Amino acid sequence: MQDTGSTLPRRQLGRYLMDWRTRAGLSQPQAAQLLGIGSTSLYRLEHGQNGKVNLGHVEAACELYGVPEHLVAAYVGLARQTSEKSWWHEFGDLIPENFDVYMGMEAAAQTFTSYHPDLVPGILQTADYTRVLVREALPDEAPAEHERRVQMRQYRQMIVTRKRRPVEVNVVLHESVLRRTIGDGKITGVQLKRLADMSTRPNVTLRVLPNEAGVPGGHSVGQFTILDFGANRVGGLVEPPVVYVPGIVGGMYFEKPKDVHRYHQAYKAFQDRALDAVDSRGLLRQVAKEFLQ
Template sequence: MCDTQRSGAVATNASSGSGGQPAGGSSTLPRRQLGRYLRDWRTQAGLTIAEAAKLMEWGASTLQRLEKGQADRIRTIDIHELCRIYGIPDALAEGLTGLAQQAAVKSWWHAYGDLIPENFDIYVGLEASAHRLRSYQSELVLGLLQTADYARALNQLGFPEDSVDELDRRVALRMQRQALITRRHSPAEIDVVLHESVLHRVVGDAKVMAAQLRHLADSSTRSNVTLRVLPFAAGVPLGVSTGPFTVLEFGTGSTGQPVEPPVVYAEGFTGDLYLERRVDVRRYDRAHECLQRHALDIQSSRHLLRQVAKEYVA
């Protein structure tokens, strides 16, 4: 068992420093995500910060702080007006308004449908900005490494009432996300530990699984992709089940300091958990390091993937 300093619950909605106040300021994930969306849509609208700020009758620094997630006070009426100026669709505007209403906390439980619509995907925007992702997957293949057929099979189960066009759209969006690791310029680094059970849990059919495992093996030959399989024989290295998780890092600025603090993402059935406190991130860092040590090495993992792929089509 590896020492991950387990000490009760991982986090609460306001888990932080003394007095329940967030440690290290109030620049937290919901506000950064709001700022990221607003910046992208302002750019798409062809407006500079100065031009957009003038339309809001603000100083440029006010809008700049909002886009950086550093605004001390956010009014929903202002977010509505920015959405109108930028031409943001109503469904997305509703999600941005929900983000604006989130409390300034360092650990955030995003309950689906609570202020923010269930179909508003917080994680995708976060993932797109990441420079490095370290992940442990115990049930399914990481989205960034899924084939289209594997993703389609999952979405057919998860959204049985979707039309063919809606299903195609979901799969296309999943495939577009993978540009993060396949693009030529500065692709993100990913380091994945995949439990062996994922190799044997059939999604779709044998043909889909064989293609998916071959894709994993091929992807692991990329210089920015590290993939290890945690075998059944490794037991429970942590002595406790963490569930799937991903630690996202966003690179460093000119001073060598992180552009944004790292975030732990843990997907749930009724909501997602986002952790920013250093103590929480470090615990997950140690957990990932422990799982790596007990996993097969890279070559052995690739060999096992290809071997199991052959068994599916034998």
């Protein structure tokens, strides 16, 4: 049964702790015994079902599992987050800027539904496309750090291409994404060709919203992603769907049903005005050729 008291920061914390326990080769009862807490308490911690997270338990678990120090700080920050159903993750005070909360959610999702008016989504980017964006965003970082970020984003794409239960991807791209040069013509053309190729996969649906479609729904809407986590064996939600809206200093997360519904409505409005999958693929290949000439 879904725990209605669970919140996104708690669920993310639990997901990370469970992952590190597994890496340490410990079963839940073994870890609970070593931590000196009940197995039920550890279960609730790992599933984000605590009314209030015990920081001592989090720190002790991190020590037991050998979690690196910089991640311990991030996990403690998650434990201290508000219990509100809408959550603003601002970098700096509680969670380090180099810790990507969203990436953990994306990896656990079964369905990725997204609208992009400016850029290709990260899970579909080529390495060169990502490299240009990273260098633009972080000009003061060392080249080695740029490359680490590029490789991390490439690694994330395994959720789309893996053989066992790949994530279902539904993306609407505004036509302006296709026309915007990122880096140079070759980088952009190769990226568009990659999108066309990826759209042939059975788990990927990619549609282009043409310029002449106007403003579906009548509202100016920026980039957003809806993550769904599927159902359990009895038909209940594994966890509530989440809407992620990125920002330059952090990200906004919504999980109230009415908020998620509004974003689903916005996505449907874009989808209804978009080209179908075949025409979208054709346009991607056409514009790719123009860039690569």
